[in-house]
Amino acid sequence: MHQSETGLVQRSAPGAGAIRQALQEQIAHGLLPAMERLPSERQLSELFATTRITLREALLQLEALGLIYREERRGWFVAPPRLAYNPLARTHFHAMVEAQGRRPATEVLAARQMLASAEICRLLELPALSSVYQIRRVRRVDGRLVLYVEHYLNAAYFPGLLEHDLQRSLTELYRDRYDIRYGEVRFEILPTALLPEAAQALRVAQGSPALHITRINHDQQGRLIDCDLEFWRHDAIQVRVEVPD
Amino acid sequence: MHQSETGLVQRSAPGAGAIRQALQEQIAHGLLPAMERLPSERQLSELFATTRITLREALLQLEALGLIYREERRGWFVAPPRLAYNPLARTHFHAMVEAQGRRPATEVLAARQMLASAEICRLLELPALSSVYQIRRVRRVDGRLVLYVEHYLNAAYFPGLLEHDLQRSLTELYRDRYDIRYGEVRFEILPTALLPEAAQALRVAQGSPALHITRINHDQQGRLIDCDLEFWRHDAIQVRVEVPD
DNA sequence: TAGTGGTCTAGACCACTGA
DNA sequence: CAGTGGTCTAGACCACTAA
Numbered sequence: 001m002h003q004s005e006t007g008l009v010q011r012s013a014p015g016a017g018a019i020r021q022a023l024q025e026q027i028a029h030g031l032l033p034a035m036e037r038l039p040s041e042r043q044l045s046e047l048f049a050t051t052r053i054t055l056r057e058a059l060l061q062l063e064a065l066g067l068i069y070r071e072e073r074r075g076w077f078v079a080p081p082r083l084a085y086n087p088l089a090r091t092h093f094h095a096m097v098e099a100q101g102r103r104p105a106t107e108v109l110a111a112r113q114m115l116a117s118a119e120i121c122r123l124l125e126l127p128a129l130s131s132v133y134q135i136r137r138v139r140r141v142d143g144r145l146v147l148y149v150e151h152y153l154n155a156a157y158f159p160g161l162l163e164h165d166l167q168r169s170l171t172e173l174y175r176d177r178y179d180i181r182y183g184e185v186r187f188e189i190l191p192t193a194l195l196p197e198a199a200q201a202l203r204v205a206q207g208s209p210a211l212h213i214t215r216i217n218h219d220q221q222g223r224l225i226d227c228d229l230e231f232w233r234h235d236a237i238q239v240r241v242e243v244p245d
Numbered sequence: 246m247h248q249s250e251t252g253l254v255q256r257s258a259p260g261a262g263a264i265r266q267a268l269q270e271q272i273a274h275g276l277l278p279a280m281e282r283l284p285s286e287r288q289l290s291e292l293f294a295t296t297r298i299t300l301r302e303a304l305l306q307l308e309a310l311g312l313i314y315r316e317e318r319r320g321w322f323v324a325p326p327r328l329a330y331n332p333l334a335r336t337h338f339h340a341m342v343e344a345q346g347r348r349p350a351t352e353v354l355a356a357r358q359m360l361a362s363a364e365i366c367r368l369l370e371l372p373a374l375s376s377v378y379q380i381r382r383v384r385r386v387d388g389r390l391v392l393y394v395e396h397y398l399n400a401a402y403f404p405g406l407l408e409h410d411l412q413r414s415l416t417e418l419y420r421d422r423y424d425i426r427y428g429e430v431r432f433e434i435l436p437t438a439l440l441p442e443a444a445q446a447l448r449v450a451q452g453s454p455a456l457h458i459t460r461i462n463h464d465q466q467g468r469l470i471d472c473d474l475e476f477w478r479h480d481a482i483q484v485r486v487e488v489p490d
Numbered sequence: 491t492a493g494t495g496g497t498c499t500a501g502a503c504c505a506c507t508g509a
Numbered sequence: 510c511a512g513t514g515g516t517c518t519a520g521a522c523c524a525c526t527a528a
Contacts, residue, residue, distance in 0.1 A: 051500065053500095054498060060452075073505080184488070185488060189483070239434035240432075287494085295517080319526070
């Protein structure tokens with residue numbers, strides 16, 4: 001459909017698809033390095049001779065592919081390589097991230113004892129009016145916010161939990177202070193969008209695509225000890241599971 | 246910010262978020278049954294007293310949440326419940342779907358013998374210039390297209406494969422004709438967008454969010470026999486993995 | 491053929507970020 | 510305070526679907 005009627009007629013409307021491909025190619029060839037900010041939407045729309053809405057459509061497609069991401073009201077950035085994540089592995093976040101040559105960080109948003117919600121009672125198989133510890137954290141890789149987690153711990157197994165340093169790995173804390181190790185693990189993966197609280201914590205637009213992973217952990221004695229509700233930026237990970245026969 | 250200056254001033258612009266919530270509530274309460282078509286975008290935008298672009302933004306948010314989906318140029322539909330899927334399970338698609346009270350269907354798009362691409366050589370650990378069988382299929386649940394798969398089989402292990410009925414389960418075919426059963430399984434999950442071929446096969450807009458699952462299967466003797474490249478509609482499944490310690 | 495979703499134009503105002 | 514992304518208005522044309 002090359003309707004090049006005359007040499008003068010310029011392909012006036014590249015369209016969102018073509019813009020996406022152009023940017024995609026630049027990224028693939030490393031002309032735009034990881035975590036580098038793209039030019040502003042207005043500059044790009046001028047560059048591609050189109051409107052901001054069309055240009056934005058192209059950016060949203062790249063976001064869906066996981067090639068770029070945004071920080072709310074700060075701009076668009078080139079996405080770094082995905083983290084390989086095995087939810088079955090017993091290793092903790094910092095070890096996993098460092099093993100891949102990346103820089104991990106954890107921030108505790110809040111920690112408290114509370115009544116288990118209906119959802120948490122179901123996951124931890126607790127009776128009504130049970131008490132749990134809730135820990136809300138965000139985690140970074142190379143400085144970038146990638147994960148919002150809510151941990152819920154069966155309070156019966158972790159007396160005095162809140163007095164410990166919660167910034168460190170819970171896996172280590174369990175082992176050192178409570179002599180508890182992970183046994184059977186179960187998890188669920190749900191592709192969805194970020195809920196308001198998670199979106200705010202990760203400072204991304206509400207409704208951004210995300211991967212919701214629910215982990216349910218037993219200890220070495222088979223007791224159901226805790227569960228994690230994880231919300232990952234969808235472009236930040238690559239789940240990899242290996243299980244021998 | 247309720248600037249209700251006079252009683253006459255009507256809240257003119259509900260905004261995409263409010264529209265999303267309104268529709269979300271209707272869906273949650275079952276007023277809009279699963280797989281039912283929503284009114285047209287123009288009707289909805291009139292109903293909510295806004296533009297089509299804003300209304301579309303709300304629909305895209307609901308799509309990201311997995312609550313509604315579209316069929317290209319046919320309209321928006323309420324998403325049915327997700328299918329629980331365990332990639333580690335040895336059971337085949339039809340059995341899995343029926344076990345959840347749903348109606349499965351499979352269509353073979355194409356089947357051929359071909360040279361393995363670099364990517365396939367890597368996955369199947371094959372030397373250069375190896376021959377593989379490629380089978381491309383789409384699968385439905387309750388009539389809805391949900392999965393596009395490309396199977397790649399090490400041709401050395403499956404002589405005369407193309408002469409068999411490929412519409413049935415490969416698991417069964419392996420067992421009945423080649424005395425091959427699944428052993429160790431490895432898989433990867435990548436949240437991304439649909440590639441052009443997958444989008445076309447599933448008849449959805451290119452760039453729709455999707456879950457890309459790569460399965461690598463060994464047989465009972467530990468031989469690497471085949472791999473599947475699966476592209477799921479992101480709202481169609483819920484991956485669930487259980488592994489004893 | 492009427493109506494649909496897919497795409498695009500050409501602007502606008504706002505809240506917020508970063509210098 | 511200038512510039513940014515986030516959001517919105519009010520249209521338009523096209524390819525395609527379904528009757």
